Amino acid sequence: MTKLKMVVCLMGALLIVGHPVYGANEHHHHHQMPGMSMDATGMVMGNNKEKLPDDCKEIAGEYEINVLAGTHYAKPFASTMFGYSEHEWRVEPCSRVTVHFKNEDDVRHQWMLHGLPKYLYDRGMFHMEASGGHAQTGVFIVPSDNKTYLVHCDIAQHMEKGMKAQLIVGSGSGDLWSIPGVSADFERAGGVLSRQPGFAMLLSVITFIVVFIIGFRFFRI
Amino acid sequence: MSRLYRIGLLLVLILAIAVLLPWQWYPREWRVWYADNFGASGFQEQAATVPASTNDSAEEACPPDIRGWRKSQSIAGVAIKASPNCLADNPHAVAAFVKGTNNVGHMTLMDARLSPDAVVKGRDLDGDGDPDEIHIRLEVFELNGGSPDLDVPVTQYSIAPGVTPGLWVFAPKSAGMSTENFESLVAQPGLRLPSPAIRVEQGDKVIVTLENTHYMPHTIHFHGVDHPFLTESGEGNDGVPVTSEKPVMPGKQRSYEMQPRQTGTMFYHCHVEVQAHVLMGLNGLFIIEENRPNNWVQTFNIGDGFVRHSSVAVKEKYDREYDLHYLDLDKDLGEKIQQSNDPRIVTQLINRDYNISQADFEYYTLNGRSFPYTARDSLIVTAPGEVVKLRVVNGGSEGVALHTHGHKVTITHYDGVEHPEPSRIIRDVVWIASAQRVDLELSTENDGLHSYGEGVWLMHDHQERGVTTNGFGPGGNVSAIVYERYLQDNGWPMTFGMGWKNFLTPGFYQRKDDGSGVTPLLAGVEDRGPSVLRLVILTALVGLLVGVLASWVMRVRSSD
Numbered sequence: 126m127t128k129l130k131m132v133v134c135l136m137g138a139l140l141i142v143g144h145p146v147y148g149a150n151e152h153h154h155h156h157q158m159p160g161m162s163m164d165a166t167g168m169v170m171g172n173n174k175e176k177l178p179d180d181c182k183e184i185a186g187e188y189e190i191n192v193l194a195g196t197h198y199a200k201p202f203a204s205t206m207f208g209y210s211e212h213e214w215r216v217e218p219c220s221r222v223t224v225h226f227k228n229e230d231d232v233r234h235q236w237m238l239h240g241l242p243k244y245l246y247d248r249g250m251f252h253m254e255a256s257g258g259h260a261q262t263g264v265f266i267v268p269s270d271n272k273t274y275l276v277h278c279d280i281a282q283h284m285e286k287g288m289k290a291q292l293i294v295g296s297g298s299g300d301l302w303s304i305p306g307v308s309a310d311f312e313r314a315g316g317v318l319s320r321q322p323g324f325a326m327l328l329s330v331i332t333f334i335v336v337f338i339i340g341f342r343f344f345r346i
Numbered sequence: 347m348s349r350l351y352r353i354g355l356l357l358v359l360i361l362a363i364a365v366l367l368p369w370q371w372y373p374r375e376w377r378v379w380y381a382d383n384f385g386a387s388g389f390q391e392q393a394a395t396v397p398a399s400t401n402d403s404a405e406e407a408c409p410p411d412i413r414g415w416r417k418s419q420s421i422a423g424v425a426i427k428a429s430p431n432c433l434a435d436n437p438h439a440v441a442a443f444v445k446g447t448n449n450v451g452h453m454t455l456m457d458a459r460l461s462p463d464a465v466v467k468g469r470d471l472d473g474d475g476d477p478d479e480i481h482i483r484l485e486v487f488e489l490n491g492g493s494p495d496l497d498v499p500v501t502q503y504s505i506a507p508g509v510t511p512g513l514w515v516f517a518p519k520s521a522g523m524s525t526e527n528f529e530s531l532v533a534q535p536g537l538r539l540p541s542p543a544i545r546v547e548q549g550d551k552v553i554v555t556l557e558n559t560h561y562m563p564h565t566i567h568f569h570g571v572d573h574p575f576l577t578e579s580g581e582g583n584d585g586v587p588v589t590s591e592k593p594v595m596p597g598k599q600r601s602y603e604m605q606p607r608q609t610g611t612m613f614y615h616c617h618v619e620v621q622a623h624v625l626m627g628l629n630g631l632f633i634i635e636e637n638r639p640n641n642w643v644q645t646f647n648i649g650d651g652f653v654r655h656s657s658v659a660v661k662e663k664y665d666r667e668y669d670l671h672y673l674d675l676d677k678d679l680g681e682k683i684q685q686s687n688d689p690r691i692v693t694q695l696i697n698r699d700y701n702i703s704q705a706d707f708e709y710y711t712l713n714g715r716s717f718p719y720t721a722r723d724s725l726i727v728t729a730p731g732e733v734v735k736l737r738v739v740n741g742g743s744e745g746v747a748l749h750t751h752g753h754k755v756t757i758t759h760y761d762g763v764e765h766p767e768p769s770r771i772i773r774d775v776v777w778i779a780s781a782q783r784v785d786l787e788l789s790t791e792n793d794g795l796h797s798y799g800e801g802v803w804l805m806h807d808h809q810e811r812g813v814t815t816n817g818f819g820p821g822g823n824v825s826a827i828v829y830e831r832y833l834q835d836n837g838w839p840m841t842f843g844m845g846w847k848n849f850l851t852p853g854f855y856q857r858k859d860d861g862s863g864v865t866p867l868l869a870g871v872e873d874r875g876p877s878v879l880r881l882v883i884l885t886a887l888v889g890l891l892v893g894v895l896a897s898w899v900m901r902v903r904s905s906d
Contacts, residue, residue, distance in 0.1 A: 163456070203688075230597035232597055232599060283559070286687070
């Protein structure tokens with residue numbers, strides 16, 4: 126099977142390589158976005174090595190983070206299915222962040238950061254997508270304010286099932302909800318009672334009656 | 347004196363209670379006796395009619411085609427027909443599916459939101475001018491799933507206004523976000539019900555790779571498609587976990603191989619816990635087209651419906667081609683993925699708790715929509731003197747009794763196998779069992795048999811629950827055969843009956859009488875039981891009576 130897979134992949138790769146110039150003979154009404162690259166291994170959008178945010182005089186620090194992604198990293202957190210090797214990173218304001226993103230699964234995953242200045246990043250987004258077994262590297266520069274940025278994978282249900290993280294710039298602006306190992310779920314209470322409201326009701330009624338009898342009989346003035 | 351006073355007070359109280367007690371609360375016999383002796387009571391005015399209120403919450407029937415997807419166009423050298431319906435397929439995706447995602451440019455892929463290896467078309471093995479090595483990659487998406495942080499479904503897809511059942515679908519491998527954009531919770535147009543129709547050519551060497559992007563295990567079984575039980579390397583190839591192979595776990599992938607020798611309209615579906623997975627939406631059409639020279643087939647038809655780039659053989663015989671996918675959905679099953687965010691609990695709810703033998707099916711869809719949304723992208727648009735090919739599959743659990751108003755259709759194929767011409771039958775109700783496919787020939791020749799002439803002719807499941815949404819009509823899989831003369835420029839049909847505005851509000855399908863749809867059709871009636879004031883006074887009087895009686899009893903006892 127692996128042999129066949131390799132042959133298939135090779136065939137696919139050859140086919141793709143055989144048509145190297147994407148869009149060379151195509152006339153299109155809009156141009157490729159700056160800071161964007163895309164091929165069969167994935168894509169990087171919002172790549173920015175040089176342009177400083179308006180509120181930064183200079184690059185205050187350099188950070189390099191390695192992120193591994195896949196179902197393997199969901200194991201430490203029961204009830205998740207997908208995960209990153211880390212779910213929280215801290216950097217200083219105005220620093221340049223280089224992200225090496227390696228996908229260890231056989232399906233696509235993303236490392237998407239939201240809330241950056243829209244004048245520098247299209248829709249305020251830095252976005253990396255790695256095909257199964259592939260890696261991507263991207264760079265972005267964060268502004269000067271203390272802020273917590275959402276990082277996630279936007280494939281349906283991947284964020285919900287564990288691929289959610291936060292990048293804390295400076296002192297941050299508080300934790301985001303439902304980050305594995307960091308914060309609680311906002312909407313859902315845990316435990317058996319929340320799933321079986323009838324059982325919970327019965328239990329509360331019995332408890333109430335017992336306490337009432339105790340109070341009535343033993344604490345009567 | 348005090349005793350007399352008390353008795354007097356009691357009598358007054360009892361009399362007051364008797365008068366205030368609603369007439370209907372007395373035993374029937376007493377009321378008959380009263381009427382016999384004192385005659386009928388005076389005329390009582392009935393509750394007033396609540397006037398029908400107009401509402402402005404209706405959605406636009408046909409959203410404008412801002413992106414220019416409907417018009418006929420040529421993309422990457424592929425001629426794409428105009429789409430007559432209001433909502434058209436993404437023509438960039440159609441072009442990429444025809445040429446192969448490896449043979450189109452970067453911008454086409456970006457506009458199509460497809461991965462470069464979604465449909466890789468390779469060598470021309472028989473030298474007839476079209477590729478015969480086809481490598482398809484499918485992913486699995488959850489629509490209207492749960493979230494740990496929101497109390498609304500995420501990656502939303504509405505089958506009808508405000509109706510968002512939990513769904514799982516196969517989709518060609520895409521690139522980028524699953525939603526329209528970061529601010530939106532709505533699924534991007536390429537992710538929708540039904541799982542898309544797949545087309546290959548007879549004799550093609552096909553590899554279908556399932557990339558399981560979902561948090562549950564899945565497989566693909568190619569129902570009716572000629573495929574070997576084992577792959578060349580000896581791995582299971584039938585997609586059946588109990589006989590063929592282990593399911594594809596989350597984050598993993600598996601490739602299926604086939605070289606179909608026979609043509610026809612076939613089927614594919616997930617074979618894990620079939621009683622749930624198939625009915626969550628993991629099933630689609632798999633069509634093997636006749637091998638012809640220069641036959642570049644449209645590998646995927648997203649959302650089924652109108653085929654914008656039909657195969658050479660279909661174009662020889664037919665003027666237009668439509669894929670029709672009927673699917674009924676169990677509301678309770680769909681809700682299970684919204685009840686918990688924990689994959690272990692979802693697994694328990696679906697694999698252990700769900701009992702299909704106790705199930706009801708509430709939603710009836712055609713090409714992933716229920717009326718009135720079916721009119722946006724699943725009208726059969728035609729013109730006089732045409733021959734139209736309909737490939738129909740029933741992906742649901744109940745049969746479909748497909749009825750065409752104004753037409754009798756000819757069944758040309760059952761389950762992909764052609765009927766010899768003399769034995770073909772012509773009907774206006776076609777029964778389609780679960781998983782069954784029929785190919786229908788719709789002739790618009792106005793001869794009183796095949797067609798009764800031009801118009802807006804309804805087409806629907808004639809089992810009446812099929813024309814409802816959660817038991818409420820009009821809804822369900824209602825669509826129509828619409829002649830071009832009866833179609834407005836934007837693709838919406840010209841109708842002469844009641845307005846459809848009321849059906850285009852979420853309130854309508856929630857049976858709300860708050861003026862969001864129901865009241866304009868059926869005026870409401872004021873709720874008029876005994877007035878609250880009367881009941882309050884009555885209760886107060888009864889309380890007083892009981893109090894007086896109690897004090898009386900206590901006093902009598904203490905004096906004893």
